[in-house]
């Protein structure tokens with residue numbers, strides 16, 4: 001359903017389109033909704049083809065173009081690629097293909113890390129696809145060529161985040177630090193061992209800032225912090241991306257007028273719409289969300 005679009009020189013009531021391979025992008029949507037409460041949004045979680053991380057980057061680029069095309073057809077005024085892997089694989093192609101602003105999450109996360117580090121030793125954890133693309137390295141070096149970067153692919157963290165959300169002990173909201181020892185019960189020790197294997201080399205490299213280069217990772221921040229302690233700052237691109245979105249819309253005179261009702265629509269490409277609604281609500285901290293199924297027939301992956 002296309003929203004009735006109010007555009008004048010100073011406002012545009014069309015929705016912001018946001019997508020990810022799954023639940024992770026909801027961490028970005030949450031920040032956007034917090035910063036821009038008057039904006040309507042359309043979210044697509046491509047759960048049927050999740051995870052993107054181990055896939056070939058060309059394939060992820062095709063998924064990205066396909067989903068952007070769908071969001072454009074729904075009348076979105078701006079698209080946020082709330083997935084680092086899709087940003088690395090498809091942001092440039094999408095920006096060239098469509099005539100609305102398209103924003104990724106890698107530049108925002110890189111900027112936040114560059115601003116935050118004192119020692120100029122920065123770690124990046126992300127999916128295999130994102131690390132292989134070198135997109136974070138390039139973005140950070142573009143901002144400060146003197147920064148030493150230590151990158152690590154941490155693919156199991158995507159699975160742990162999804163398992164944590166779905167774990168039967170998990171009855172609280174992500175902001176209540178729910179993905180923690182209590183949530184995982186007996187599995188906690190195993191996940192802590194995996195986190196140690198991934199993160200201890202970064203501690204040994206003496207980083208003072210770690211970029212959570214996957215939008216799933218804020219969901220398991222307590223697990224990551226348990227290993228890193230308090231002396232390493234964690235950077236998630238969600239907040240910085242929301243700032244970018246606000247600034248782009250403001251400069252273009254395209255913020256919502258606030259005069260029409262705000263709507264948040266959710267789609268998943270999987271058939272499990274109830275499951276997406278249940279666990280999506282945990283990430284968002286909402287009581288209820290309604291989720292519709294979206295069929296994307298051309299590229300089944």
Ligand code: DGL
Pocket residue numbers: 020021022024025050051052053054082083084085086127130158213214215216
């Ligand atoms: N949320 C995706 C990202 O930020 C990762 C999940 C996946 O592998 O699909 O890269």
